Every structure is written in structure tokens, then in C-alpha cells.
Amino acid sequence: MxxxxxxxxxxxxxxxxxxxxxxxxxxxxxxxxxxxxxxxxxxxxxxxxxxxxxxxxxxxxxxxxxxxxxxxxxxxxxxxxxxxxxxxxxxxxxxxxxxxxxxxxxxxxxxxxxxxxxxxxxxxxxxxxxxxxxxxxxxxxxxxxxxxxxxxxxxxxxxxxxxxxxxxxxxxxxxxxxxxxxxxxxxxxxxxxxxxxxxxxxxxxxxxxxxxxxxxxxxxxxxxxxxxxxxxxxxxxxxxxxxxxxxxxxxxxxxxxxxxxxxxxxxxxxxxxxxxxxxxxxxxxxxxxxxxxxxxxxxxxxxxxxxxxxxxxxxxxxxxxxxxxxxxxxxxxxxxxxxxxxxxxxxxxxxxxxxxxxxYLVDRESDVIKSGAYKVSTIHVEDIVHQHPDVVEAAAYGVPHPTLGKAVEVAVVGPVAHEELRIFLKGRLAPHELPARLVTLDALPRNQGGKVDKRRLRHD
The missing domain is CATH 3.40.50.12780 (ANL, N-terminal domain)
Structure with a gap:
């Protein structure tokens, strides 16, 4: 019953x-x-x-x-x-x-x-x-x-x-x-x-x-x-x-x-x-x-x-x-x-x-970044960025690129210097996964359920 x-x-x-x-x-x-x-x-x-x-x-x-x-x-x-x-x-x-x-x-x-x-x-x-x-x-x-x-x-x-x-x-x-x-x-x-x-x-x-x-x-x-x-x-x-x-x-x-x-x-x-x-x-x-x-x-x-x-x-x-x-x-x-x-x-x-x-999750279907001939998993990029000890939080997302169509951008929270993070990532991510741009934020934008709102990141 x-x-x-x-x-x-x-x-x-x-x-x-x-x-x-x-x-x-x-x-x-x-x-x-x-x-x-x-x-x-x-x-x-x-x-x-x-x-x-x-x-x-x-x-x-x-x-x-x-x-x-x-x-x-x-x-x-x-x-x-x-x-x-x-x-x-x-x-x-x-x-x-x-x-x-x-x-x-x-x-x-x-x-x-x-x-x-x-x-x-x-x-x-x-x-x-x-x-x-x-x-x-x-x-x-x-x-x-x-x-x-x-x-x-x-x-x-x-x-x-x-x-x-x-x-x-x-x-x-x-x-x-x-x-x-x-x-x-x-x-x-x-x-x-x-x-x-x-x-x-x-x-x-x-x-x-x-x-x-x-x-x-x-x-x-x-x-x-x-x-x-x-x-x-x-x-x-x-x-x-x-x-x-x-x-x-x-x-x-x-x-x-x-x-x-x-x-x-x-x-x-x-x-x-x-x-x-x-x-x-x-x-x-x-x-x-x-x-x-x-x-x-x-x-x-x-x-x-x-x-x-x-x-x-x-x-x-x-x-x-x-x-x-x-x-x-x-x-x-x-x-x-x-x-x-x-x-x-x-x-x-x-x-x-x-x-x-x-x-194993690769990505949200809507979040996959199609960069040139490659597809980039934002979950994978975020997981690697999180491994840096000075990164508190990170979100990866795609932004327009004049030749690749889309490129990887990563927003980070924490005191890590951008150049230091790029050096850290170079041997851990494939070339097409490396962020074309890094931005530092005080906090990632979230919806009321606690999920990162990547649409807002792409528009900022």
C-alpha cells in the first residue's frame, strides 16, 4: 500500500x-x-x-x-x-x-x-x-x-x-x-x-x-x-x-x-x-x-x-x-x-x-564550452582550479572568442595571483582547457538554491 x-x-x-x-x-x-x-x-x-x-x-x-x-x-x-x-x-x-x-x-x-x-x-x-x-x-x-x-x-x-x-x-x-x-x-x-x-x-x-x-x-x-x-x-x-x-x-x-x-x-x-x-x-x-x-x-x-x-x-x-x-x-x-x-x-x-x-559527470549540457575543435568540461576545469591552496572557490564558463568561437574564462574567489594560478594550471590542464581570462570576485553569484548562476557571470 x-x-x-x-x-x-x-x-x-x-x-x-x-x-x-x-x-x-x-x-x-x-x-x-x-x-x-x-x-x-x-x-x-x-x-x-x-x-x-x-x-x-x-x-x-x-x-x-x-x-x-x-x-x-x-x-x-x-x-x-x-x-x-x-x-x-x-x-x-x-x-x-x-x-x-x-x-x-x-x-x-x-x-x-x-x-x-x-x-x-x-x-x-x-x-x-x-x-x-x-x-x-x-x-x-x-x-x-x-x-x-x-x-x-x-x-x-x-x-x-x-x-x-x-x-x-x-x-x-x-x-x-x-x-x-x-x-x-x-x-x-x-x-x-x-x-x-x-x-x-x-x-x-x-x-x-x-x-x-x-x-x-x-x-x-x-x-x-x-x-x-x-x-x-x-x-x-x-x-x-x-x-x-x-x-x-x-x-x-x-x-x-x-x-x-x-x-x-x-x-x-x-x-x-x-x-x-x-x-x-x-x-x-x-x-x-x-x-x-x-x-x-x-x-x-x-x-x-x-x-x-x-x-x-x-x-x-x-x-x-x-x-x-x-x-x-x-x-x-x-x-x-x-x-x-x-x-x-x-x-x-x-x-x-x-x-x-x-x-562521472562531464558537464551540464548547456555549460560545455565548444572551443575551436574541442569540447571543454567546466566541471573538470573547476576541479583542477580548486586544487590551488589559495583558491576558495571557482567557476568556469565560456565567453565569445574571435577565432575559437568560445574560450574558457574562470572566476575565482581567494587571494591567488593570476600569474601564479596560470603557472599552476599549465601542467594540469590541456592547452584548450586553459583559461583565456581570469577574474577575481569577492563572491560567485548564486540563485536562491545555492547554485552558481553562470549566466550572470557570462554577462558581467
Whole structure:
């Protein structure tokens, strides 16, 4: 029998009503009993028709109220549309208009009302529309059913049973943030977060709660390492440190292992479209660049644009098959047909598999730099640049060139001198991979999900 998040929450509220599900540092906590009762009250007060789209515009300091609002909306049979309050107002309005939202919920204005607990929604019904980050184009609304969101939940052994607390700093309105919401409902540890990420505050959160599991995006890891928080905070409680949202440079993984000396460093690869399909990689010095093998019943193949599988070692498109009902783009049949095919999802990445089935990413298809007769992987260039000890962060991208068509440009954060970096790279990159231009920035531009916005770099 398929499970749903409302059903899982109800079961935990009955079994463990006083157990804390989620804590926002400095803002309070939410028990399973409170979460279930308050979301029931929101469902009763929403007065929604099944399938109504309801926008949820919340900030990271509002995780507790957001959790209540989300479960209230889906309990009512409506469709939740999570959006960050850090988005531009025009973007929020465009997304709400695109999905035809009939109502918008914001902090401090939830429609609580008395009423009987609603019946759990059917697993096949639409539960969520989550908009992609739009780093490579117009954001698209990815629609997921109740069964998709709760896939793999409800087992006898709860995830991350080694931990009493799971710390994260993922923002609301992202796939990673929704993953943490699911963990708050289903996993063993209490989920803890904070209103605003800074390296010191997040390290203090880990230390205060003695978190055994920590999740972050590579940008956060890089900031924490640069700030050397491990010199000032006791991070020895962390046994699992997971990175998600973007490729983790191999040098950053090595440095994380030194900073979190008791932790297994794990890299997760998925997308809003493919979830819950993912690959998982316990960072291995023998395969430092791999993002792992399929987990949770999913599958990965390297194929042509038509879906024809390619042999190991050959670069092609990365396709993932979800173990759950495939998601789709809401209101966009043409784009859905391009990406979702026969249970498989085209990831928009290029990569290859080795003989043992480990996946290696070459680049985002849209980021590959076609320079003269060569194709340059920006992921590879960034990985090598990160190996210089004075580079805090780096992003490679293509810029127009009068004879080559495109040339490599690299933006770096850190005190490294350009000439010194060029000498360092000369023996480590092929001639066509060497940057034609280097620029130093105080920080790389990012979207609200923490991914580097290379479109802005190309236009600067």
C-alpha cells in the first residue's frame, strides 16, 4: 500500500506525540502532535477544492510555520507550491500565475479553523509543484504526486538512525529543502536548522545539538572550510556529512574529511525532475570524481538524445529512472515530452559510466564550452582550479572568442595571483582547457538554491 506524508505524520503523532520533529534555532520547535493538530486546523480553514494550487511563500526563519502550512495544504487535497520569500516579487507572481494558484499562504496568516481531521489524500493525486532554479533557462514547475513524495518512507528502520539530530541549512522552495521536510516526517533524528546560514552559525548549530548527520550544498562547505570553523567548534559528533545540489569538487571533499574527522563524506546526485531517483557516493580516493551508483531502487544510463544506451567509458547524456511514479512539468506537455520518457528522465548533464557502474559527470549540457575543435568540461576545469591552496572557490564558463568561437574564462574567489594560478594550471590542464581570462570576485553569484548562476557571470 502506498504511503503519503499526511498518513505518515498522523502515524507518528499517534505513536510519539511529544517527540520533537523539527527545531529552528532561536525560533522554537514543533512536536509531531503539534504538527498534526495544527496542519489539520489549516486544512479545515483552507476551504480548498481538491487540486486547487496554493502558493506557500516563506523564508528560512519560518520553517516551523511552513511545515504546518505544507501539510495542511496537502491534507486538504490541494496542491502545495513552495516558494522562497527571497525570490523577486515579479518571479513569485509569474510562478503563481503559471500554476493558476487560487490562494497564497504567508507567515503569520495561516487559516486555522476547527473541524474533523481530513481523510488522507489518494497517493496518485497531485501533491506539489516545485519550480526549478532556472540557472539554464526559464524555471519550470515540476509536479509530483503524494506517492512520489513519500516513496521509500514508512519502513521499519527509519533513515539516519545513527543520529539524534540532523542539521541542514537548505532553503525553502528547493528540492533539497523538500527532502529535509520529508526527513522531518519520516527519519529518526530531529531535524534542526537556522534562519540564516553563516559558516560560524551553522558550525555552532552542529556543536550545540551534537548533530550526527549534516547536509549542505558545496557552496556552504567551501565557506565553512574557508572560515576554518573546525578550528573553533567541536564537530566530532558528525558521522555522516552529505553534499547535494551541485558537484562536490574532489579537493573540497578531501578538506571536508579532514575538518569533519569522524564523518563519512557522501555526495548525492539527483534533480527536482528525477527525485526520488538519485546516485550516492561515499567519497572514495580511488574514484574522487564519481557521483556514485544508483540508490533507492532507481537506475542510471548513459544514452543518446533518443535514449539509446551507450557502453561504459563513452560520454553521452545522463538519464535516470525513478523507482516511483515519474514527475512531470505542470502545464507544459512539450517540455515534459522532451525530458520525461518511458519512466526515464533526461538530466541535462553529460557523463559516462565506468565498468563498475559508477557515474562521472562531464558537464551540464548547456555549460560545455565548444572551443575551436574541442569540447571543454567546466566541471573538470573547476576541479583542477580548486586544487590551488589559495583558491576558495571557482567557476568556469565560456565567453565569445574571435577565432575559437568560445574560450574558457574562470572566476575565482581567494587571494591567488593570476600569474601564479596560470603557472599552476599549465601542467594540469590541456592547452584548450586553459583559461583565456581570469577574474577575481569577492563572491560567485548564486540563485536562491545555492547554485552558481553562470549566466550572470557570462554577462558581467
Amino acid at each position: 502506498s504511503v503519503t506524508l499526511p498518513g505518515l505524520l498522523r502515524d507518528r503523532a499517534r505513536a510519539e506525540p511529544e517527540r520533537v520533529a523539527m527545531t529552528v534555532h532561536g525560533a522554537g520547535s514543533l512536536t509531531f502532535g503539534e504538527w498534526d493538530r495544527e496542519s489539520d486546523a489549516v486544512a479545515a480553514g483552507l476551504d480548498a477544492e481538491p487540486g486547487d494550487r496554493v502558493g506557500l511563500v516563506f523564508g528560512n526563519g519560518d520553517w516551523l510555520e511552513y511545515a504546518v502550512a505544507f501539510l495542511g495544504v496537502v491534507k486538504a487535497g490541494a496542491v502545495a507550491v513552495p516558494l522562497s520569500d527571497r525570490l523577486a516579487g515579479a518571479d513569485v507572481e509569474a510562478m503563481l500565475a503559471h500554476c493558476g494558484a487560487t490562494r497564497v499562504l504567508r507567515p503569520g496568516a495561516l487559516p486555522y479553523a476547527a473541524g474533523p481531521p481530513p481523510d488522507p489524500p489518494p497517493p496518485r493525486d497531485l501533491a506539489q509543484i516545485l519550480y526549478t532554479s532556472g540557472t539554464t533557462g526559464t524555471p519550470k514547475g515540476v509536479a509530483a504526486t503524494h506517492a512520489n513524495l513519500a516513496y521509500g518512507c514508512g519502513g521499519r528502520r527509519r533513515p539516519f538512525a545513527h543520529s539524534a539530530h540532523l542539521a541542514h541549512a537548505f532553503p525553502i522552495g528547493t528540492n533539497a529543502g523538500q527532502w529535509m521536510l520529508v526527513n522531518a516526517v519520516d527519519a529518526h533524528p530531529q531535524v534542526v536548522t537556522l534562519p540564516r546560514f553563516t559558516p560560524g552559525r551553522f558550525a555552532a548549530l552542529i556543536e550545540h545539538h551534537r548533530a550526527g548527520t549534516v547536509f549542505l550544498v558545496p557552496a556552504m562547505a567551501i565557506e565553512m572550510l574557508a572560515a576554518r570553523v573546525h578550528d573553533r567548534h567541536d564537530l566530532s559528533s558528525v558521522l555522516l556529512l552529505g553534499s547535494a545540489g551541485a558537484p562536490l569538487p574532489s579537493q573540497v571533499a578531501v578538506d571536508l574529511a579532514a575538518a569533519f574527522r569522524n564523518a563519512t563524506i557522501t555526495n548525492y546526485y539527483t534533480s527536482t525532475e528525477a527525485a526520488p531517483a538519485q546516485t550516492v557516493m561515499l567519497v572514495d580516493p580511488e574514484r574522487p570524481a564519481s557521483v556514485g551508483r544508483p540508490a533507492s531502487g532507481g537506475a542510471v544510463k548513459i544514452a543518446t538524445a533518443k535514449g539509446d544506451a551507450l557502453p561504459p567509458g563513452v560520454t553521452g547524456e545522463v538519464w535516470m529512472r525513478s523507482p516511483a511514479v515519474t514527475r512531470t512539468y505542470y502545464g507544459d506537455a512539450h517540455a515534459s515530452g522532451e525530458v520525461f520518457r518511458g519512466g526515464w528522465v533526461r538530466m541535462g548533464d553529460l557523463g559516462y559510466l565506468d565498468e563498475d557502474g559508477y557515474l
